[in-house]
Amino acid sequence: MPLIEDYAPIIGQSVIDDIRLLSERLRGRTVKNVNSTAVGGGVAEILNRMVPLLRQMGIEASWDVIKGGDAFFAVTKKIHNALHGGAETLTAQDKEIFMETSRANIEAVDTGAEIMFIHDPQPMGLVAKKRDNKWIWRCHVDVSRPEPGTWDFLMGFIGGYDASVFSAPQFSRELPLRQFQITPSIDPLSDKNRDLEPERIASVMEKYSIPRDKPVVTQISRFDRLKDPLGVIEAWRLVKKYIDCRLVLAGGGAADDPEGMQVYAEVMERAKGDPDLHVLLMKQNDLEVNALQRGSDIIIQKSLKEGFGLTVSEALWKGKPVVASAVGGIPLQVTHKHSGLLCRSVEGAAFALKQLLNSPDYARTLGANGREHVRRNFLLTRHLKDYMLLFLALYHGEDLVNI
Amino acid sequence: MKEARGATAPFRFYTRLQMTELTGRRASNLQELTDTLRGISGSSIYHHTHRFLQQHQSLSPEPPNDFAYWIAGELGEEALAERLYSLDIMRFDSIRALREAIVATIEGYVRTNPLASLKFAAEGGEFHFLKSVSFIMPTRYEARDLREFADILSRITVDSIYYHVFESRLRLEKGKNDFSKWFEECLGDRELAALVERLDPYTQTLEDLRRNLLRGIERSL
Incomplete structure (x- = not known):
């Protein structure tokens, strides 16, 4: 410790x-x-x-x-x-x-x-x-x-x-x-947030069979309706019409959430047969979550409701560009167009993802600003x-x- | 190195740590905003005119005024927002005076632009009144001359600078910032005191303020 x-x-x-x-x-x-x-x-x-x-x-x-x-x-x-x-x-x-x-x-x-x-x-x-x-x-x-x-x-x-x-x-x-x-x-020194060697990141991406041959968009969240995993898939499919990319939906369940498995089953049904869509039901493993976030190009958090949405701070701390819903505490973490992009709908999320995928320099600037904001306010x-x-x-x- | 002149009394650096208290009160149009502004505690006025300076240190210079930000963003009244952004907080020596100026600015604007009073924030976009609760503590740092002062100033937290420059002058109603007071009263350096008073701390980041203070002190040493 x-x-x-x-x-x-x-x-x-x-x-x-x-x-x-x-x-x-x-x-x-x-x-x-x-x-x-x-x-x-x-x-x-x-x-x-x-x-x-x-x-x-x-x-x-x-x-x-x-x-x-x-x-x-x-x-x-x-x-x-x-x-x-x-x-x-x-x-x-x-x-x-x-x-x-x-x-x-x-x-x-x-x-x-x-x-x-x-x-x-x-x-x-x-x-x-x-x-x-x-x-x-x-x-x-x-x-x-x-x-x-x-x-x-x-x-x-x-x-x-x-x-x-x-x-x-x-x-x-x-x-x-x-x-x-x-x-x-978030704790910058925890396994979930500390710096990782590139080899470690690569090995986790490999373990979950996520090739990095095209941009990777990831949402890390437990399988919960309020995290809108089906909405994320819908937004990603809108993006994929124009830009070839992968989507990773990764998360586990909490001991006090009996609804999780049902939501997971619905997501699996919707994802069936798409090789670019990776749905990962993970056991608690902070290092792997860290590696998945760092191995991704964009992090999305398309929640319908949030208490705070700490996964956003986790992503920003890793300097990742973020697309996130303007709900709960997320606007405190993301200043729109300065430290990420906020959205309010499936279409808005898709538009923001396309902007970031098409403008990597802009995406990098947002990520860097986001990291500094987290350093000052969310550690x-x-x-x-x-x-x-x-x-x-x-x-x-x-x-x-x-x- | 030139020996720095000793002070008649040492300068004790304090720090202040702040937390945000929620009032549960909100406004969705200009009328509700001014009604609440009149009665809300001074700590709330202080919070909404100073919060941004502390939380977005990398973004500044930005208008450190939540009222203006909300009026522009939620009600779309850019012209009124600009009047509030540009209120020169340095000319007020009490929160009461600042409160009156904010209310008068909004009311004056509504008189000439009555349609502005018909605008409402979208659901979820209401203005939430918060307030600052400050805990003030002495640090272990004490300066007996200007050189020691500069050395400590380069190392202390921005919270400490913030306390002596903003909170002490306006919230504790001391009239001027603590640094200028000490330069003048204990070091007899009126020039440096005046120079620091002229630094508008509302239009720079706290780190820039630290740099500018140190630059002024170096010239005086």
Whole structure:
């Protein structure tokens, strides 16, 4: 696991000094993170890197994962879709399943830390056990237009928290508690993002039988309708009428996402018989994802909804030109025509792909700008600093705080 | 090397780390924008007139004004946006005065261009009011003369420069930036103080500002 000092060549020693200065104000505080999956998905990925760094900073950080059966995760998937604006609302039985699992987890999870840091809706119910400690709800999903019944159900829990955190301004609404904007981040030293030797990249492309005889366009995402893999295929087919290129759709499934295999089957059906379309159902393998991104010419992220869309920052960090939907936190990462191209439809995505494939110099400039933007705003060290500020904000209500 | 004149009191470098608080309030037309501007906290006005300077350091010089950016991009009122871009923030010594100027600029424009008030942002394109929460901390760096000052200035974070140049002058209402104050009051160098005051920090990146500050100091050494 990297040390904080290992980031100095990337972000500068003076930034590390400021982070250390800040950490002195929090030394010895206990912070417990709780989420619903230890592997797969952006939240687990960040916690895997963040918790050790917080501990290096002298904060007693820990991480627990709640337990739940298939029925519970089917309900939480429904909640996830409803928060993203899906029409389906929760039934009384769904709510009971949620509450029953929450009660079991209340028994099982130690909630005695000075700061309880709850991630996403699945463990929200734990707040019923709140004593005189501080509780934060960190919402990683796009809740700009939630299904009202589901939002009302969650409001029953939100009121118990001291602060909430969202990834983008459009997710906020007037709430009876403080709300902060903290964007997620990528770790430049992780296997998923560190520099790779060309041979390593070539061997992964070879392993998955992706010849680099023509440009490669790639979307890395789990198989989820909200990532619109079928829309990506449609856009790529529009491009392919004019420019010969390959498409790679690669991703795995998260332990808390029961819908993934169904979406994968639909994608396979649509891809059938096309030798230039590579659909890869991968086990968690960060180095291979890194190599696939680096081995691609363009990265696409054509999501219909996004909590943040960290795969965009991953691609930008590798200097790749990106075509991405203007949803969720993606516009925070991509400034249109400066650090990538934003799109809002299949046709728009196809047009942007053609622009980049036909203008490699332009594509390179966008990629370079994107990397610099990520270096300044979306690396783990900035995220670490924000979390420490958030913890301090729990004890200071004012806007200008002398510490 | 010439010996630098000692200061009557050392300069302690501070840094300030900022986080963004969401207010949940939004506007979809000019009327809603001005209504909210009148009542929202000064930390929100400050945020939307300074955020861009911090987050897009490679893009600057860019208009560091979210209101103007939104009015141009979402409402298509380029002429009003230009008036807001070009508001000379350096001439305001309080957020209150800046707020009044922004509101007056928008209202003045709507009076002569009433059709502008009929325009609405598309769904999802509303203006979201945020605010800056700043944590101010002393660093371990202290300068006792101008040479030490230059040496530290070349190494500290842009957050520290940002605090002494922007936040301290406008948000803490000290009237002028901390650097100029120290040059004048503790080093007796009015010329350097005036030179730094004339550097418009709103039209350069923070790294360019650092370079320009250092260039001015070198000439004074």
